[in-house]
Amino acid sequence: MASDSTVVLLGERSEIKPRPRRETQRFSLSRFALVTITLFTFAFLYVPIVVLIVFSFNSARTGATWQSFTLQWYARVFSNARILEAAANSLIVAVLSTFGAVVIGTLMAMAMERYRFRGKGAWDGLLYMPVIVPEIVMGISLLIFFAAVNISRGLLTLVISHIAFCMPFVYLTMRARLADFDRSVEEAAQDLGANEWVTFQRITLPLLMPGIISSALLAFTLSLDDFVISFFVTGVGSQTLPVYIWGQIRKGITPEINAISALMLVLSIILVIITQLIQRRQRA
Amino acid sequence: MIQAFRERRSLRIAGLMFPGAFWLIVFFLIPLLIMAVISFMSRDQFGFPAPPFTLENYWDIVKDIRFNLSISFEGGLNIRLFDGLYLELFWRSIWLSLISTIITLLIAFPVALFMSRLSRRYRNLALFLVMIPFWTNFLVRTYALQFMLRGNGPINTLLRALGLEPLDLLFTPTAVMIGLVYGNLPFMILPLYTSLEKFDWTMIEAANDLGANMLRAFQRVMLPLIAPGLVAGSILTFVPAIGSYITVELMGGGRTNMIGYAIAQQFSASVNWPFGSAMSLLMMIIVTIAAVLYFRSGRGEQRAVL
Numbered sequence: 001m002a003s004d005s006t007v008v009l010l011g012e013r014s015e016i017k018p019r020p021r022r023e024t025q026r027f028s029l030s031r032f033a034l035v036t037i038t039l040f041t042f043a044f045l046y047v048p049i050v051v052l053i054v055f056s057f058n059s060a061r062t063g064a065t066w067q068s069f070t071l072q073w074y075a076r077v078f079s080n081a082r083i084l085e086a087a088a089n090s091l092i093v094a095v096l097s098t099f100g101a102v103v104i105g106t107l108m109a110m111a112m113e114r115y116r117f118r119g120k121g122a123w124d125g126l127l128y129m130p131v132i133v134p135e136i137v138m139g140i141s142l143l144i145f146f147a148a149v150n151i152s153r154g155l156l157t158l159v160i161s162h163i164a165f166c167m168p169f170v171y172l173t174m175r176a177r178l179a180d181f182d183r184s185v186e187e188a189a190q191d192l193g194a195n196e197w198v199t200f201q202r203i204t205l206p207l208l209m210p211g212i213i214s215s216a217l218l219a220f221t222l223s224l225d226d227f228v229i230s231f232f233v234t235g236v237g238s239q240t241l242p243v244y245i246w247g248q249i250r251k252g253i254t255p256e257i258n259a260i261s262a263l264m265l266v267l268s269i270i271l272v273i274i275t276q277l278i279q280r281r282q283r284a
Numbered sequence: 285m286i287q288a289f290r291e292r293r294s295l296r297i298a299g300l301m302f303p304g305a306f307w308l309i310v311f312f313l314i315p316l317l318i319m320a321v322i323s324f325m326s327r328d329q330f331g332f333p334a335p336p337f338t339l340e341n342y343w344d345i346v347k348d349i350r351f352n353l354s355i356s357f358e359g360g361l362n363i364r365l366f367d368g369l370y371l372e373l374f375w376r377s378i379w380l381s382l383i384s385t386i387i388t389l390l391i392a393f394p395v396a397l398f399m400s401r402l403s404r405r406y407r408n409l410a411l412f413l414v415m416i417p418f419w420t421n422f423l424v425r426t427y428a429l430q431f432m433l434r435g436n437g438p439i440n441t442l443l444r445a446l447g448l449e450p451l452d453l454l455f456t457p458t459a460v461m462i463g464l465v466y467g468n469l470p471f472m473i474l475p476l477y478t479s480l481e482k483f484d485w486t487m488i489e490a491a492n493d494l495g496a497n498m499l500r501a502f503q504r505v506m507l508p509l510i511a512p513g514l515v516a517g518s519i520l521t522f523v524p525a526i527g528s529y530i531t532v533e534l535m536g537g538g539r540t541n542m543i544g545y546a547i548a549q550q551f552s553a554s555v556n557w558p559f560g561s562a563m564s565l566l567m568m569i570i571v572t573i574a575a576v577l578y579f580r581s582g583r584g585e586q587r588a589v590l
């Protein structure tokens with residue numbers, strides 16, 4: 001999870017300057033090496049994923065010999081009440097925690113970007129911490145906390161925890177966006193007689209919308225993907241999809257797991273495409 | 285008037301900060317503090333944390349320490365510094381995470397370099413191809429890798445069909461290493477690429493014109509400028525590696541133990557929260573030290589990146 005902070009890294013990319021390519025010939029050998037390594041790396045990354053998707057259509061129950069094409073595992077996934085319930089839980093948690101994380105992360109980014117105040121440095125450090133603390137530590141510390149304050153584990157604890165780990169990522173994304181924000185537009189609105197609320201509603205919020213949408217997509221994906229933290233704060237009836245999958249994998253392979261995994265892969269691909277499209281439109 | 289303005293200003297700051305600050309303190313900082321307190325506790329007869337306060341959990345980690353430097357090539361290069369169950373575990377986790385970070389870096393750097401030199405169209409395609417595994421559920425990806433390497437999985441089926449000896453890779457330290465590299469590659473490639481893409485190659489030429497050879501130009505010109513991506517990528521790889529749970533279970537079958545996995549066990553199988561908390565705290569200290577050292581070594585500019 002910590003890993004996903006890189007969206008922040010990807011936020012704004014500088015435009016590429018045309019550069020001379022006179023060394024292409026000189027380094028043809030090293031270029032060949034680079035191409036080879038890159039192709040092998042992409043193969044390494046993609047072969048397992050593709051193979052898994054292919055085998056989710058295999059009618060053989062065990063083993064990796066191809067029998068015949070079937071959709072029965074997908075049919076089973078969609079008729080399995082526990083899987084559907086886990087998927088619904090995942091969605092509920094992701095939607096609620098995205099909303100919470102985006103609201104509080106954006107507000108905090110506004111305070112931190114626009115004002116100077118005492119203790120600001122400490123908050124800055126604290127906001128980076130969840131990126132560096134290993135997930136497993138965050139998971140067990142939340143487990144201990146919920147046990148200590150006697151909150152029984154379920155959807156509530158999942159949402160609380162997901163907001164806690166998504167919020168810093170929203171904050172980092174929004175802060176980068178706010179740094180580029182042209183405040184003279186706000187001042188202009190106020191000079192023209194808009195009060196603060198109207199200015200926020202009609203000027204600030206619409207201008208921040210692209211950033212808010214990207215950080216919401218980020219938080220949504222983080223929440224949907226999380227396994228380790230969810231594993232420790234989930235209750236009996238509130239398993240999320242990754243927690244359910246984990247339980248099934250540990251029991252042994254079933255072809256249904258391949259089908260769910262393939263579906264989750266497709267969902268990730270769709271989310272990536274949406275994010276890319278939004279970013280491209282913003283740049284245009 | 286000024287007084288009123290100041291009051292309104294600080295009220296606004298407080299209003300904006302409060303929800304986030306509340307969440308961060310109550311659901312992040314306080315849980316960590318409680319965990320720290322529990323790490324100094326004993327257990328009651330039901331196994332739950334209870335006073336009296338003690339240093340025993342920490343003592344259990346270090347008590348059987350014996351320095352014993354040994355180098356072997358079992359499961360790759362394997363340097364042991366300590367004997368003793370838990371210190372050895374810590375050391376092995378740091379070592380495996382470090383090696384996996386280095387391997388990931390060695391693979392990711394040429395890939396990111398190549399990507400940054402592609403024409404715009406192909407670069408966007410390559411970026412898209414890295415983004416997909418980057419955003420795909422880590423558990424699902426590790427599962428896919430495990431599926432490949434299984435005893436009767438696709439690779440071995442293929443090998444048998446070709447009349448070759450099947451591999452017995454799964455549930456070995458090597459499998460854990462492959463899993464760590466596989467899982468973390470996208471997280472190394474992307475930040476490296478972001479840095480490399482901004483890099484102005486005419487600077488290398490300038491360095492060459494001024495008499496620097498390739499190595500020196502790389503060291504003095506390129507390295508400082510891509511340091512932010514290098515630092516971000518390494519932290520994003522090292523931290524999940526040392527705390528890894530999914531990979532240790534799915535690729536190592538729990539047999540190649542690492543700290544993250546051992547901690548999780550203290551909270552599930554053998555209910556020993558105080559001991560698990562002590563290990564967590566130690567791991568956090570190690571990670572923080574590693575991160576701080578690494579940030580320092582990158583000299584400054586990293587803030588912009590991570």
